Amino acid sequence: MAKSQLQRLLWLQGNKCFYCKKSLKPADASIDHVMPKSLGGKDIVENKVVCCKTVNQLFADMPMKEKLRCLIQWEGVLPCPKPPSD
Ligand SMILES: [Zn+2]
Secondary structure: OHHHHHHHHHHHOOOEOOOOOOEOOHHHEEEEEOOOHHHOOOOOHHHEEEEEHHHHHHHOOOOHHHHHHHHHHOOOOOOOOOOOOO
């Protein structure tokens, strides 16, 4: 079920990462809670975006304010870190 939601969200985003806008395969994608659950964010679709696994790990439980600041610093298109090549 979680997987199909990821695929649906990804499709709604044009199969692109929410943050870096690069083409994203489901295998490299993960669901990011815009407002982290640990800070009271709800587990609802309105609070979810699909993004590269790498940036999701980087954001982790970062407050929305910090994420916004980061996006603004990068002028709206954040370069997601590359996944470790192995
Ligand atoms: Zn990305």
